[in-house]
Amino acid sequence: MKTFESIKIIFWKESLDHLRDRRSLVLSFVFPLLAPLMVGLLLYFINTNNIQGSEDFEMDGPVAGAENAPALMTYLTEHGITLTPAPVVREFQESAVKSGALPFILVIPETAVGTNIYRLEIITDRASPKSMAAAATVMRHITIYNRMESMRMVEEAGFDPGIITPITVTESNVGKTLNTAFLFYNMIPSLLTFMIFMGAVYLTIDMSVGERERGSLESLLATPISRANLLLGKSVTALFFTSIIVFINLTAFYIALWWATSSVDNFTPPPSLLVFAQLFLFSVPLMIFAVALQMTIAFMTKSAKEAQIYLGLLPIVPLLPGLIMVFNPVEPTSAVSSIPIYGQLALFIDLISGKDTNWVGVFYSVVGTLSAAMIVFYLASRLFERERTVLGS
Amino acid sequence: MIIVKDLEKHFGKVDAVKGFSFRAEDGKVTGIVGHNGAGKTTTFRCLAGLLKPDSGTILVDEWDVAKARIEVQNRIGVLPDAKGLYPRLTAREHIRYFAKLYGLDDEEIEAREQILIERLGMSGFADRRTKGFSRGQRLKVALAQALVHNPQNIIFDEPTNGLDITGVHSVHELILELKDLGNCILISSHIISEISKLCDHIVIMAEGKDVMCGTAEELKEKSGHGNLETLFLQATAASNLKVVG
Numbered sequence: 001m002k003t004f005e006s007i008k009i010i011f012w013k014e015s016l017d018h019l020r021d022r023r024s025l026v027l028s029f030v031f032p033l034l035a036p037l038m039v040g041l042l043l044y045f046i047n048t049n050n051i052q053g054s055e056d057f058e059m060d061g062p063v064a065g066a067e068n069a070p071a072l073m074t075y076l077t078e079h080g081i082t083l084t085p086a087p088v089v090r091e092f093q094e095s096a097v098k099s100g101a102l103p104f105i106l107v108i109p110e111t112a113v114g115t116n117i118y119r120l121e122i123i124t125d126r127a128s129p130k131s132m133a134a135a136a137t138v139m140r141h142i143t144i145y146n147r148m149e150s151m152r153m154v155e156e157a158g159f160d161p162g163i164i165t166p167i168t169v170t171e172s173n174v175g176k177t178l179n180t181a182f183l184f185y186n187m188i189p190s191l192l193t194f195m196i197f198m199g200a201v202y203l204t205i206d207m208s209v210g211e212r213e214r215g216s217l218e219s220l221l222a223t224p225i226s227r228a229n230l231l232l233g234k235s236v237t238a239l240f241f242t243s244i245i246v247f248i249n250l251t252a253f254y255i256a257l258w259w260a261t262s263s264v265d266n267f268t269p270p271p272s273l274l275v276f277a278q279l280f281l282f283s284v285p286l287m288i289f290a291v292a293l294q295m296t297i298a299f300m301t302k303s304a305k306e307a308q309i310y311l312g313l314l315p316i317v318p319l320l321p322g323l324i325m326v327f328n329p330v331e332p333t334s335a336v337s338s339i340p341i342y343g344q345l346a347l348f349i350d351l352i353s354g355k356d357t358n359w360v361g362v363f364y365s366v367v368g369t370l371s372a373a374m375i376v377f378y379l380a381s382r383l384f385e386r387e388r389t390v391l392g393s
Numbered sequence: 394m395i396i397v398k399d400l401e402k403h404f405g406k407v408d409a410v411k412g413f414s415f416r417a418e419d420g421k422v423t424g425i426v427g428h429n430g431a432g433k434t435t436t437f438r439c440l441a442g443l444l445k446p447d448s449g450t451i452l453v454d455e456w457d458v459a460k461a462r463i464e465v466q467n468r469i470g471v472l473p474d475a476k477g478l479y480p481r482l483t484a485r486e487h488i489r490y491f492a493k494l495y496g497l498d499d500e501e502i503e504a505r506e507q508i509l510i511e512r513l514g515m516s517g518f519a520d521r522r523t524k525g526f527s528r529g530q531r532l533k534v535a536l537a538q539a540l541v542h543n544p545q546n547i548i549f550d551e552p553t554n555g556l557d558i559t560g561v562h563s564v565h566e567l568i569l570e571l572k573d574l575g576n577c578i579l580i581s582s583h584i585i586s587e588i589s590k591l592c593d594h595i596v597i598m599a600e601g602k603d604v605m606c607g608t609a610e611e612l613k614e615k616s617g618h619g620n621l622e623t624l625f626l627q628a629t630a631a632s633n634l635k636v637v638g
Binding site for chain 2: 006009013016017020021214215216217218219220221222223224225226387390391
């Protein structure tokens with residue numbers, strides 16, 4: 001029988017079998033949504049709770065006794081703080097912040113009237129990230145105002161304002177403005193690699209050791225189909241489902257990130273649709289490598305339980321370099337690019353960072369990963385030929 | 394026709410089959426009888442091309458399984474000891490899957506599917522998923538898989554294992570029907586009465602080799618008291634003694 005025909009028959013059967021397995025389907029199609037959902041919700045949480053903070057951030061500023069320090073109030077209003085009235089009774093002030101009705105209250109005492117030197121109080125809830133983030137923003141504005149006032153007073157007294165701030169720093173940023181959101185975008189390569197290695201694990205176990213455990217392998221191997229074609233058919237099925245899972249994963253990331261950041265201007269915009277399309281394309285060789293590796297490990301094990309243990313650990317291996325590379329990116333030289341996983345991670349990180357595609361790196365990663373996949377696939381086919389595969393022991 | 398000559402198969406230090414020979418003719422039922430662990434299943438696995446013999450020859454319709462595995466597999470139907478099915482596929486889908494693996498075209502598949510479902514009495518459950526099937530129903534599906542390509546040579550490994558009386562009767566009927574059609578039938582069993590009833594030629598296997606063979610009548614004559622069971626026990630005990638000695 002021709003190879004293509006064999007692959008078609010096995011692919012049809014395995015796909016039908018897999019699509020009817022509710023548990024496996026849930027794992028295949030819900031699992032890839034989890035990481036994007038988590039990252040999206042975290043970003044959304046940061047957004048809605050103003051944890052991000054910024055000098056240009058607009059927010060409400062509940063103040064009690066605003067009339068006592070009009071100059072400070074004018075400064076805060078000019079810097080995006082919308083002053084809102086707050087309770088004047090101490091007991092109500094505390095309960096309003098504690099209940100979360102107000103993120104903080106700035107209390108300006110009557111002693112501030114007519115003087116530049118006074119003490120004010122800010123009531124916060126340290127247990128609430130929202131309260132702390134809002135308070136930090138208003139405190140930053142007050143600190144700057146404080147410095148400006150002290151310099152003005154020193155100058156009025158006939159001294160050099162440099163006495164107060166001897167060194168003034170001006171930053172000139174030549175790169176992109178990065179923020180918290182970008183840290184989340186940088187997680188995509190690792191989570192994507194994890195998904196590539198995790199995606200079709202249960203399907204692979206079911207098609208390999210599962211076949212032996214349910215007693216259907218002998219009948220299958222007694223048919224006039226070569227074992228290499230049988231393995232190829234099963235691998236193509238695993239690859240097909242891995243690619244669907246990765247597609248779902250990336251689509252979910254795209255939607256979740258745009259949803260979480262769409263209403264905020266100060267977040268770095270998430271990667272474009274084109275970047276996500278490139279991420280998918282560049283991960284195809286890694287999917288082939290992952291499937292070959294999964295098949296090899298599955299055929300080395302004696303039982304489905306043993307396969308679950310080893311294949312469950314497999315995604316952690318590529319995750320580790322990925323996590324390291326989030327904080328310590330590796331320059332994608334040709335040698336690094338040709339190493340499976342590393343090569344893709346370097347490319348993924350470049351794409352997420354908005355750098356131009358390194359086509360030489362793409363070439364090396366495709367050639368290196370596909371060569372490694374072929375070697376591992378050959379190993380899997382040798383293992384499949386072993387009598388131990390039929391007998392199980 | 395199946396010819397096995399001086400078959401040997403070892404697993405590490407264990408001699409599973411050592412110098413086993415027999416001949417199974419077309420239009421006859423040949424039975425291999427032996428204790429558990431005598432080497433019957435290993436022999437059948439070698440015959441089906443699942444295991445490679447260490448030495449010896451296996452010919453199926455003059456094709457050597459060591460040199461032409463695919464040709465041999467096209468000529469045999471195998472009902473293995475482990476009759477595992479895919480729980481999420483229907484009985485009909487099992488038949489179609491194996492028909493395709495045996496290279497049948499759509500028309501042939503349609504025809505064979507019809508014949509087998511009717512002959513094996515599967516109409517009532519042909520379109521049900523096999524999860525939860527009774528032992529008898531499972532056996533019927535496994536039989537349909539093995540016979541879907543209409544093979545000349547059919548190997549049944551412990552075909553009635555675990556079946557009720559009705560199931561056993563149906564299998565016996567099927568085996569005799571296939572014999573009448575001129576097929577070469579090879580069955581293994583440790584049930585002497587079954588072998589005695591069905592087989593034209595019986596091979597007693599012990600410790601991986603053939604210790605006695607002939608028709609049921611010939612073997613009864615050899616035993617001197619007309620009891621095959623006693624003969625089987627004597628033959629296998631003698632072999633054990635030789636091995637120990």
